[in-house]
């Protein structure tokens with residue numbers, strides 16, 4: 001179950017030449033700087049733009065050398081920067097607009113109104129007119145409407161870009177919630193890495209009309225040769241499980257693959273899954289375990305790769321665990337310290353984690 005796409009051609013003076021695969025579940029982000037071709041790729045997938053190539057979803061070919069299925073025959077939901085809701089219809093009627101045209105014509109109903117209302121928190125809004133909704137609420141309705149048209153693929157083009165910071169923060173938890181339960185894959189266009197890290201599990205990195213890299217988010221984040229590792233906010237997002245609590249100190253123990261972190265606050269019941277983000281600038285490396293230090297988290301790890309970023313900085317990839325078999329973290333350290341400690345790939349070190357952000361509800365915790 002997956003999407004395969006290859007598009008080649010020119011748009012005015014812009015040359016697009018991309019090929020990528022996306023898994024049949026979860027959120028795949030198309031990420032890259034402005035003008036790199038993200039929207040054009042999405043439009044090609046939707047059939048709104050016709051370039052040469054081939055595209056198939058679960059083996060169902062939407063485009064190849066001989067065929068080109070028109071947009072209205074592709075089972076897609078499309079969410080734009082701004083939801084263009086029908087002003088004369090209530091929220092409920094807006095939501096059901098596409099539903100009638102699909103379920104009403106025999107398409108099996110895999111996404112139901114009640115589920116969408118529940119997931120997107122729309123119950124209070126159902127009888128309202130779109131004119132009386134905030135920007136964030138309108139976008140939630142737009143997402144719900146797209147889902148209720150029973151798409152087999154949901155396309156989202158910068159759905160948060162037109163919202164102010166406050167509305168963005170309001171809508172993100174709803175999108176995160178959809179993430180785990182949606183029966184359809186999502187292609188999500190954004191140029192905001194923080195947003196992508198919160199929502200996506202697969203990444204297609206674009207630059208100047210080409211694919212720079214594609215793969216699981218964690219793998220790409222921990223590749224020091226990619227442009228995202230050069231961003232000031234470079235880091236990794238990792239799955240974690242609540243392992244226990246140190247109630248006397250108000251701390252939660254989180255288990256990562258190959259390591260354990262103590263973070264402030266009660267992050268839920270034992271066994272609960274969490275997604276944490278650890279910034280490269282929040283990790284320092286030591287040859288010895290930290291004693292006589294206030295640092296809480298000092299994890300055995302092995303340096304698996306390193307790259308000089310500029311005159312001052314090195315970017316190292318460390319794999320957690322004494323054998324270096326666990327999750328990979330990025331560590332940005334100065335070249336001076338790197339040389340002073342005689343660090344090199346293959347060495348065993350201690351990764352001192354100074355801060356952990358819980359990405360799924362935006363909590364920031366200093367460790």
Ligand SMILES: Nc1ncnc2c1ncn2[C@@H]1O[C@H](COP(=O)(O)OP(=O)(O)OP(=O)(O)O)[C@@H](O)[C@H]1O
Pocket residue numbers: 011012013014032033034035036037038039040041191
């Ligand atoms: N129909 C078209 N005719 C001519 N040029 C086009 C057309 N569509 C896109 N382009 C050009 O292709 C390039 C890529 O545009 P696109 O909107 O796909 O980029 P993007 O990565 O989505 O950018 P942004 O993040 O700013 O939305 C741009 O230089 C744009 O001007």
